[in-house]
Amino acid sequence: MTKTVTDVICPFCGTLCDDLEVVVSDDGKELHEVYNACAIGAEKFLHSQAKDRITRPRMRQEDGSWKEISYDEAIEYTARMLTEAKKPLMYGWSSTNCEAQAVGSEIGEAVGAVMDNTATVCHGTSLIAVQDIGIPSCTLGEVKNRADRILFWGCNPAHAHPRHMSRYSIFPRGFFTGKGHTGRKVIVVDPRPTDTASVADVHLQIEQGRDYELLNALRVAFKGEQLPDVVAGIPKEKIYEVAETLKSGRFAIIFFGMGVTQSLGKNHNIDEAIAVTRDLNEYTKAAIMPMRGHYNVTGSGQVWGWLFGFPYAVDLSRGFARYNPGETTSNDLLRRDEVDAVFVLGSDPGAHFPFSSVKKIYDRPSVAIDPHETPTTEVCKVHVPVAFVGVEIGGCAYRMDNVPIETRKVVEPPEGMMTDEEFLKRVLARVKEIQGV
């Protein structure tokens, strides 16, 4: 016999869908099927059932092979590594719950670590832009219920946030949007002809790296001022037309992704995109929202916000919280040899950092806490497998619009496996013992 768990939250991307249904065995030990999820989300649940899953911590040997160790040994190694380091980097935090993030922050405070999350190679530039100019935003339900102008800039939800368009942005029928997608105008700005662009009313196929120019041109066009014939590869007539489309809407929303945050101009692109949104509020209602990637990268920024006052790149090594992106960001620290130990939880820098940074992780005492085998676990000295948050343990996660949702436990983890939070609590206790406080 099986049972079906409803209202399950998907711990994959920042869309944080909460309407999944999961079929599990009666004893709650096996997960059979996942409904309503996208392909990526379903795979995340099903992957927890992999027969070859690693269930005990491992330590790298001299010859490069792994040796199984106990959780106690892993805790000892981690606590020693963190207390003995002058300035450890504690990176990741985006694929775990807020409870683990809070315990991790306390460890960071105790050992004087640099705390950084995946925003550092993702929407960190957006966070900097928000510090420059603010951000007029809203919850995704406002988009569903009101928005009739949808602009995707440098993002491709059709692949990266697969249910975003149907749940929130293009297709849903909301309170004031009873016609669904037929009542909305969809604009996509992307140098590539993406699958998202294929469902748009207008695709502005911008020249790569010219986002700032085009955003600025929109602001000129709002005011009806003169534009050059072509900006960023787009004819001015098209720009005026898009500007008019945005202005004439009742509620416009801009979603943006890596295409603008990590291309030429970085945070300045986002400054300008937010300025576009501010300007639009002179004519109608407009909001803007970053398409956050990991399902709880937003949450780690929130937890550090209320504990330390900064959303990422938080340097606690002086006994208080400092923030200086470019100095206290992970890649800068690694490549300048400023950190002497690396702790990774809930992220995969091995796959996403430049190779020069990954080599530095390899050269240092390092621990990776991750349910999966990843490129990061391959370069770390110790790998601690843990239960999947949102599958085998609940906890709070923040959606891309900062809405906090409690994820659910739907199935038991393999016997004897620790959760992120349990592991971190043990490490914290051991750190305090070692420090004698």
Next chain:
Amino acid sequence: MAEYLIKNGFVFDPVLGIKGDKADVAIKDGKIVETTAVKSPQVIDASGKTVMAGGVDIHAHVAGPKVNVGRNFRPEDKLFGYKPKNGIERMQGGFSVPTTIRTGYNYARMGYTTVMEAAMPPLYARHTHEEMRDTPILDQGAYPVFGNNWFVLEYLKNHEIENTAAYIAWLLRATKGYAVKVVNPGGTEAWAWGLNCENVHDPVPYFDITPAQIIKGLIEANEYLGLPHSMHMHANNLGNPGNYTTTLDSFKLSEGIKPNSKFGRDQVMHHTHVQFHSYGGDSWANVESKAKEIMDYVNSHDNITIDMGQVTLDETTTMTADGPFEHHLTELNHLKWANADVELETGSGVVPYVYSPSIKVCAIQWCIGLELALLAKDPMRIFITTDHPNAGPFIRYPRVMKWLMSTEAREQQFDAFKHKDKVIEATNLAGLDRELDLYEIAQMTRAGPAKSLGLAHMYGGLAPGLEADVAVYDFNPNEPYAPDDIEKAFLNAEHLFKTGVQVIRDHNIASNGNKRTLWVNAKVNENPQVMRDVKEKFLRYYTVTLNNYEVTGHYLPNPYVIEVDATE
């Protein structure tokens, strides 16, 4: 638990009516007890010092999504204000929007032990509770916002009080909220279309209801339930010249409604940060104080309580669920603007602001706040706040006390204004020579807010049976003192007890306390219509499912539930 005896202090306690006489205060099992009830107490020598109950803040924005926006988007607010960790004291940062850790410690240092978060967007209730959980020492509760909620707008359009009350009870339980907060009723819903409701008769777009109907209906629903606190109000038209008429119109909506609450409050409306709502004139060029008109009304109507919203002349971070106001503000000062509209429920905005003594309007605002308190006939109904951090950060409360207690301090401030003469002309403050005493301050910061919150059975006084929240200040009211001595002493309590635990000893944090989260569980008769409406709205319009909405479990590790039965 340890027993304490605080001996020979000058006690100011409106509950017992002690006005600075020498008295002893005994603590046992977390409560205040008769001095004869303690056997072998630790003795705190308070001779030559001031002893009061722990302070109660009825309105401050200290936890939740917009507060955290303020923290995260203002790194400059942390500059030069860091404090390293020290023993049990965790690291701290931030001035106008301090970290949760600093929030707890700074309130404790001022002798405050209970702080109410003034606006909780229901969809973000988890976030608010997570932050309160991480705020040490203080007892806290949070007010969910109702004034732009679609359920409320739809029910009150037809004056369906019973349904509104049933929905309020459901939402208080779902969000673990404490009271009914109303912010710019109807105006924030209008702001979802970039519009506003500028007076109590300005209809809400689409919903076809006026702010007046919302205000009156929510007061009635609040009394139908008999909640501990009254409806907690932030009226329309905040911060605009000439808005005092809107404020008076809002006040008048409470006329003829009597409190129905077994929690001992006498008001049916608490109007918050009234300073922002007491402006005359019709432009920033001729804005003037209407504090007298406002206080004439408040003094003669005892079913209203208010708090000040005192401008402290600092650089600060404004944040409110009044979305259109924050947009208006960013157009005025051109500083960064964050906005967050919340589906079906509310909205909010955040903008930094510099209240400069060189700007005439800021100085006029400063005068208006003080006038409200100095014109008060009953200090049990007018409370000290800065609408933290909107008019200034809460750590300026001792400075506000100084201004209220000393004409000399006020004159010093007048002399520092660039446009002193114009400011005096537009206000009444220079003509007021009233100086409040510590007994009145205790009414405005302890007994008064506790009573208004319906928590007089727990907080606000030193009578046996109340929670053992006691502050000892290094201040001798019988010796001559300079105005600044007041601020210094009340910013830095020598001892503080929270529910019987000594959290400050000799000016140092001695414990992170045992914080509690207060919420109100109101029982109502089953209401199938409301439950059907709730189900339908979640199915069709919310982006979270109904089963994922309620805040439970570990978000409130130490809850204190106040039960209300409205089924009779």
